[in-house]
Amino acid sequence: MKDDKKKPYKKVKREDMEIPGNPMAVKVVNNQIELALKVWKQKVKNSGKIDELKERQEYIKPTTAKRKKMQRARRTEWVRRQMEI
Numbered sequence: 406m407k408d409d410k411k412k413p414y415k416k417v418k419r420e421d422m423e424i425p426g427n428p429m430a431v432k433v434v435n436n437q438i439e440l441a442l443k444v445w446k447q448k449v450k451n452s453g454k455i456d457e458l459k460e461r462q463e464y465i466k467p468t469t470a471k472r473k474k475m476q477r478a479r480r481t482e483w484v485r486r487q488m489e490i
Contacts, residue, residue: 419444428452 417434422444424430429452431445449455 415435417437417440421434422431422441424432429445429448431441431448433441
């Protein structure tokens, strides 16, 4: 008999999971851990923390970075010219 009096399902919004004052935190609502993880992963991805971590794994000298940038530019120019022919 108690099953008849269940609360109607309310869709959880991303705004319901926000924790004021902590931009990287997510609150689990209605035991929906999968949705909370999805929102948290999206926040981490958009913040750029993962990219920054990958960049800091090793130090790249400025001259090396400049040389790679020039090589990449030469390659893209070569590919663009090949497409014109």
